[in-house]
Amino acid sequence: MAIQEICTVAGCTGIAPGLFEMVLEAPGIAQAAKPGQFVHLACGEGNLLxxxxxVCTAQGAALRLVFQVKGVGTEWLSARRAGDRIDVLGPLGHGFDLTATGDRPVLIGGGIGVPPMLYAMQAAKAAGAQPSAILGFRSRGMVILEDEFQAAGTAYIATDDGSYGVHGFVSDVLRDHIGEFTSVCACGPKPMLRALAQIAGEAGLPCQVSMEERMGCGIGACLVCACELKLKDGGEGVRYGHVCKDGPVFDAKEVVW
Ligand SMILES: Cc1cc2nc3c(=O)[nH]c(=O)nc-3n(C[C@H](O)[C@H](O)[C@H](O)COP(=O)(O)OP(=O)(O)OC[C@H]3O[C@@H](n4cnc5c(N)ncnc54)[C@H](O)[C@@H]3O)c2cc1C
Ligand code: FES
Known part of the structure; x- marks a missing residue:
């Protein structure tokens, strides 16, 4: 059940070029938030949507978000300071189903898809699993949250330019280590998710992917976030789902790639 909270900013700091970490005092939302869910933030009077x-992590009343500055909304967010107030709706959507991931899940994030996998990793560990992570970044300077992933299990790092960790993509690392895992959960750009879903499928592993679409209402009322899904009976044709309500996390087998 989503709630609307006027949250106080506890802090907002830069953690890499263009990337910010914001901690909000959000007692209701933080307590209810599950890994893979998201919040919808009002970004000042001039921004209607x-x-x-x-959610990067939620602990007690503290809701941590990590975001990249892309346009006016995220620029506005990055300028918030401790004590400022933000109108937040959440938690929204369906997150990762960690009851279906076995005892050695691998949590995979690419770029700004990395932060939500931290909460999933911590939750998997708390549930008694031995999770691993594969985290992909452009270069060494963009690596974030590594220590916290390492604290919750094994974390493999890949960079596009080879300046840190493995030189290559998260899909290369998954292919090399696939025998170590019981399932795959992932968040990142669609081509990355498509490649991971294919590798997991070939290995017979369950795979959940967090999809991204532009959003309007965030609660299933406006159709802006429609995405194509396969028919449930496996037949020809497609059906439409809402990323905000039916997702953002989907079984990779449902997605029309
Ligand atoms: C479920 C979900 C979770 C997300 N989680 C994160 C996260 O943890 N960290 C992070 O940095 N980003 C995340 N994003 C992307 C983030 O929402 C966009 O970067 C942000 O909305 C851009 O807003 P803007 O005003 O800065 O950019 P503008 O380009 O000025 O935005 C214009 C409009 O387009 C929409 N829009 C633009 N890009 C996106 C996008 N990629 N996805 C959805 N709507 C978009 C905006 O919401 C706004 O309504 C997530 C997106 C989705 C759908
Ligand atoms: S954003 Fe309005 S239906 Fe999903």
């Missing part, structure tokens, strides 16, 4: 940002 809320902006969707995934």
């Amino acid at each position: 809320r902006r969707p940002i995934s």
